[in-house]
Amino acid sequence: MTFQPITHLRHVDLAVPDFDKQRAFYGATWGLAEIGGDNGIALFAAEGSPEQYVVRIRRDRRKRMDLVAFGAANAADVDELATRLTAADVPVVSEPGAMDTPGGGYGFRFFDPDGRVVEVSAGVGTRAHRKIEEREAIPVRLSHCVVNSRNPERLRAFYERHLGFRLSDTLYSEHMGELMYFMRCSPVHHSFAIARGPHVSLHHASFEMRGVEEYMRGTGRALRAGTRMTWGPGRHTAGDNTFSYFHDPHGNTVEYTTELAILDEDTWHPGLHDVDDPITQDQWGTADPMSELVAKEQFNDPDVLFSAPPV
Template sequence: MTERLVSHLRYAALAVPDFQTERDFFVDYWGLTEVHAEDGLSYLAAEGSSEPFILRLRRDDKRIDLVGFAVANRADLHALADKLHTEGVQFVHDPQELTGFSGGYGFRVFDGDGRVLEFSTGYQTREARKIREREPIPAKLSHVVFNSANLNQSAQWYIDHLDFSISDSLTRPDGADMMHFMRCNTTHHSVAIAMGPHHSLHHLSFEMRGIEEWMRGAGKILRSGARMIWGPGRHNAGDNTFAYFLSPAGNTIEYTTELSVLDEETWEPHRLNIKEVSNQDQWGTAQEMSELIARESFNDIDKGLFVAPPV
């Protein structure tokens, strides 16, 4: 089994111009809990997660601010920082005490495409609770997916520098690479990278307790007036359910459940061609993937590449 210094995905941080509308949507409809707020900042937690927050929203021009990952302890964190320095990765800042909400100790870098990644340890956690039967709220942040104009180069950065592994890949009808699903632990993927016309956020995915809660959540969001752009269905890669919506800011967000947990000793990656419709949706309940659907998640060009957020 691969020994990795990154333990798991913690949170995503996004900047949006209509901050209050986006914040209200995630609290009033999507099912997150605001645990801390400052002027133009909102920290949102999932009731089923011990992470202090899983989504941070900030008032500004639309961009990905950063994606946060956890490291087990300070020794591992310094080992990772030393490794990345040796490999020539560009740092935002070296390991230091983190002064923002939930504290901790960590550092930030730019990935190969210019997104900011944070690695931290020793931060304050919160008491998670078991999501009740039929309760249509997220249990945790499942994964984050990026669009990249340099798909294979971008994926290789995570392999070379963070020891991520490719679990599965989607290919186009002509066999060319289309999407890589990447893991930092036994969960099938916590990061995925899709081929896109530019670098941007593809989607954020939130894990529900189970199928019943996932369906009830999707229905609740439909009744809120949000548009479902794809789903409901069940992916082949990861074997997880999907229902994709657009947030008020135009970011694609997903309710999912039952994402695969792998035996890394025996798992072999698959190359799944989307011309086989069951590789898109095993159930056949979602409309077949098309250029129009794919374009919904291209999103706006990320204005935050190689520009660190102010917080």
């Protein structure tokens, strides 16, 4: 049986020069709850999620994605994953051990083939959370994370082989080949995806809303606050989810979404979706047509690679 240690996406950690502006955005504008932090670190939770936090902001002179964090079922799977990665000569940043982040737990960090830091942990204490009410336009949870890679085929193979991710769907173009791989670690269509890009970077982080009404109200709040929308509102074909893409104050793309497909893994077969078909990108036809200019909005700045964050 294939080793499948990953259960879900935990959080995405970002470092930025203008800490105060970024902090204000993720709280007041984006609708996350600041739950703590000190010495240039702010932690943000989603009110509907049991995760201790879904976004970490850290002050740094350089903009970067510090890491992406995934959950595992138990400490034994964490240890087994670390052993397998070491045997495969994957660079390990920190050995498995007790974690000093909120909720504790047991985990470790390593570099994926692109040089980004990945954290895997188990046994993290849950946070008191609540049901998001009707018309309450704040994120329920962190939905998924998408990264840019110059070699998405290699990165896909790594996450499949070592972390047990499964391919749900692929976006392709007749002229450019395969452009994005949607990867799942549960019946949810994707919690991670890999896009073909000119450099390694964060493509976008996506936050799930209660429903379409709340998704549209959140989109409107962000627009009224002067947040730059780069694409949307619309509804994708792969994943069947809604989308509104914005830039945070440092140019990272963040998305409001809802209704991401839940798959029957016993019967699902990955599909190939042609990006030149307008229905692939937006079933509703309400967003601007996909173009090179729209695609570039998610390229982001080149990331800091093979360099672990200080915390």
